């Protein structure tokens with residue numbers, strides 16, 4: 316017996332992490348490795364241990380980066396590569412009426428510089444950052460303020476989109492994706508998020524490229540949904 320896919324594309328939103336998911340590298344970490352004047356890994360360890368929020372983590376780490384945005388973007392452009400299949404996945408989503416959005420704990424200046432342009436443009440949730448005479452200031456977008464729990468930021472966004480969509484699917488890789496993976500309806504994961512999901516018994520599909528994800532998503536969606544009504 317054949318099981319027909321029954322999910323209407325328009326009832327779903329797919330949220331995608333940026334660093335280490337859309338890009339093959341964690342760009343924030345690449346910038347810290349190259350430019351940080353302090354032991355940023357000690358700060359990261361406190362985030363990984365759940366002691367500080369993602370906003371506090373990024374603020375503390377980037378307050379020890381003396382370079383301004385143009386210099387950081389220039390370097391990021393030399394190390395970043397987009398995971399294969401991303402552009403095709405974005406086009407597939409647009410053609411099928413599937414909503415995609417980026418949910419990143421990274422900083423707006425490099426996410427917007429590196430994210431390939433899409434038509435229509437994707438909604439992007441990420442931390443705001445501004446280079447001031449005192450150095451980098453990092454804050455959450457209005458309405459997306461986070462508490463002390465490092466996983467709260469993306470989990471809150473999943474919960475918010477659930478008011479608009481029947482299902483929220485999530486694609487990610489890292490510590491900041493754990494909370495979102497716990498509450499999403501479907502999860503695609505690469506390491507280390509994949510191991511975390513397996514440890515907790517959260518069903519998660521491994522992937523290497525967005526071609527893999529697109530094939531999975533395509534098999535889950537009802538094919539009779541027209542692209543443009």
Ligand SMILES: [Mg+2]
Nearest residue numbers: 332334335489
């Ligand atoms: Mg990531």
